Amino acid sequence: MTHISTDISDITILCGVDKDCNPESVGEIQIKAGEIVGIVGPTGSGKSTLISDIEQLACGDTPSRRKILINCEEPDQILRRDPKKKRIAQLSQNMRFLADMTVLDFLRMHAKSRGKNSDTPQQTIRTANTLTGEPISEDSQLTILSGGQSRALMVADIAIISDSPVVLIDEIENAGIRKREALRLLSGRGKIVLVVTHDPVLALMTERRIVMKNGGITGIIETAETEREVCAHLSELDEYMMELRDAIRCGRSVEGSYLDAFRSAGSL
Ligand SMILES: Nc1ncnc2c1ncn2[C@@H]1O[C@H](COP(=O)(O)OP(=O)(O)OP(=O)(O)O)[C@@H](O)[C@H]1O
Numbered sequence: 001m002t003h004i005s006t007d008i009s010d011i012t013i014l015c016g017v018d019k020d021c022n023p024e025s026v027g028e029i030q031i032k033a034g035e036i037v038g039i040v041g042p043t044g045s046g047k048s049t050l051i052s053d054i055e056q057l058a059c060g061d062t063p064s065r066r067k068i069l070i071n072c073e074e075p076d077q078i079l080r081r082d083p084k085k086k087r088i089a090q091l092s093q094n095m096r097f098l099a100d101m102t103v104l105d106f107l108r109m110h111a112k113s114r115g116k117n118s119d120t121p122q123q124t125i126r127t128a129n130t131l132t133g134e135p136i137s138e139d140s141q142l143t144i145l146s147g148g149q150s151r152a153l154m155v156a157d158i159a160i161i162s163d164s165p166v167v168l169i170d171e172i173e174n175a176g177i178r179k180r181e182a183l184r185l186l187s188g189r190g191k192i193v194l195v196v197t198h199d200p201v202l203a204l205m206t207e208r209r210i211v212m213k214n215g216g217i218t219g220i221i222e223t224a225e226t227e228r229e230v231c232a233h234l235s236e237l238d239e240y241m242m243e244l245r246d247a248i249r250c251g252r253s254v255e256g257s258y259l260d261a262f263r264s265a266g267s268l
């Protein structure tokens, strides 16, 4: 049974300034344990920067001048310096493994440092393989994994081994992995989840979304009931796209049955 961390019950973003040093329109945002919050905005609007402010536990010392509180208090300096104590997991936008070791050795090392059971590394690989088309084998070198495989492995590692109460996700949709399953795996169990996304399905899966422009937060939108319905329809269309993508990836032709499926997905 995985240990559920309850030591971070909320985080608060005390807003700062945008790229032109104008104050952000929202004073503060509090996110409670168990919440999934989206971050949306055009390219270059400051989404990754906001995630990085949270990851660094900014205290007015970054260009945005934001401050991050944990449990309504300014975090101790030790928390900022010691990644083990910080307990914030980040899935960054562009990542590649640099360590020269096998997948299994890496997971064993991580599981041991987190005091996890010895069967956790294999469980992590099995979980990663539910997210990616081309399976990861335990004796592969980390450096030869593809972008999608690396992402899938990190998602499973964060979900199963890291067990951090705060999870920051930067654009999971571009990695070619099963994004909705990945978000479900990473969220829940009382975690605080922030997910940067350009994807409407993921954005509408969240409870509310922070809107960014020109480096600043310009608003927060609660996901409305109609948006949840739109999300359900979009998920079906998305499922269709996944099947089509898989068929094309596996070298199959797109036959009549796909057209029928498209018509029924389109007429939802
Ligand atoms: N509040 C801010 N003050 C000053 N500079 C900022 C601020 N917010 C973002 N920037 C700068 O703007 C640039 C773009 O920001 P960022 O990479 O966070 O955008 P993004 O929304 O993640 O874009 P993409 O969708 O392309 O990933 C970066 O160089 C960043 O340092």
Ligand SMILES: [Mg+2]
Residues within 6 Å of the ligand: 047, 048, 049, 093, 170
């Ligand atoms: Mg970004």
